[in-house]
Amino acid sequence: MDPPRGRLLIAGCRSGSYLSARTFQRYKELLAQEGSKNDILHLENIDKQFSDSETCVRLDVHVSGYDVFIFQALFNPTSDYCIDQNYMALLIAARTFRENGANHVTAVLPYLAYARQDKPTRFMREPTTAKLMADMSIEAGIDRLVVWNPHCDQIRGFYGSMPVNVLGSLPLYIDEYRRFQGREDAIAVAPDAGASKFAAHFGRALNLKCAVASKYRPRPEEAVISEIIGDFTGKKIAIILDDMISSGGTIYALIKKLVEEKGIEEIYLGISHNLCVGNAHDRLIDLYKNYHLKEMTVTNSIPQTAAFQSLPFVSIQCLSDILSRTINRIHYNQSVNEMLYQPLTPYIKD
Template identity: 30%
Template sequence: QDRRPRSTRVPISAKVVANMLQAVGVNSVLTMDLHADQIQGFFDIPVDNIYASPVLLGDLRQKNYEDLLVVSPDVGGVVRARALAKQLNCDLAIIDKRRPKANVSEVMHVIGDIEGRNCVIMDDMIDTAGTLVKAAEVLKERGAKKVYAYCTHPIFSGPAIERIAQGSALDEVVVTNTIPLAPSAVQCGKIRQLSVAPLIAQTIQRIARGDSVMSLFSEQENLF
């Protein structure tokens, strides 16, 4: 938790974690795709937040999907999705999620031309996969040929694996190994995992040598 929403009384637990790490003597922190960039400011020690974008983008380029369309799963992810679309030289669509009122199911509106396209939903994490599965369903209803999801952190909490595996409109979910996959996720034919280990190793090497870390991501600036 990186902030306190107006309507709830919750702790800012990210600050507690930062304090605990510093209390036990940690003098430098390396993170990947922080859900909220402002968490870096909770530390009083150097923090390097790196991105999985070179790994995910490299896989997309290798696959070389035809009629590719990058889809932002919400308005907050537009900047990330737009940067990815620019790197892949393809079009962009946006899913606008709205809840008309309390206890009313969420409605998804798609902004963009989906018909006959191979859609890639790009996000930083998958939690319960409810929104992701619903988004894929809406895209298929709008005429998408295939729907792929590319995400960094495979949290897969609660019914996530079941939602993805059993009858979802998702054709493939590509994640990294920032979080170990449960056996059920490993056995799921729709989930494929990429390794960010070489990227992390190269980053650690640069930090140890005092070299630039962000130059690793110069091509994907502002992608994540």
């Protein structure tokens, strides 16, 4: 008997297949652990380009009645495809599955591009581009969204009644930095006010004091840390948590200030999305060599370039486990939130 949403199909666009393949493999491992004999289908690299640069998706198998999960890396610094090309490939893929009879189409977007354009810049004539991308996703036939630690949680409001599963990074970083639990010489630092609530939750979980930096941008892509608010008496270790690194300007300014003005001797950096762009690579190397950066933990929500993978202080956490378990819960109409706040137990049926 087929599951209520139909048979399971995991698909990857060209930029998303690196993670769809790992998630498919992890899902099969979970099935084996539970003794399940369910078969799932995996399709890789389902989009292609014609010579005039138009995108085409062509499916080689029957997909009518399937519960489809499409993986896409909207930003992929390891390829020549830009965000707009990757987004268009996702939309065309969703429409392709819909027109060929798929029961459900869930977009799995570990990094949700355009999420930072959730409102116009003050006093500027700009659109709310994040809402436009939501409208196009709905029109293409996507009926559910799975995202990893988006820039703004309120982004789900743009998708109306569509379910949006926001997977948070808090459990990952609690496990990663549990070795510092309760230490009087350690402090959690938020790089700006927007990250302060996350840092506070992290601090409470590990019994650590928290601090927050006051940041402003005199110009686009430039950050100035005016002050760091918090009690640094006796603090020698700083754990900085942020949703993303773009050019690395904010983190660079913050770490220099922590070392030079607060006397911090060890820096640990947890980042959900590393965009691998601009001066980030050189800045991180300088922080490692001259400003006590010991470790940087990132995820593969964005494919990491060879240059970043080769850095001796960078650790890359794969999201395939949490994504496979999330897919499993959705596929069987079970609560994803329960999974996020309880031990990760798969819900798998024969």
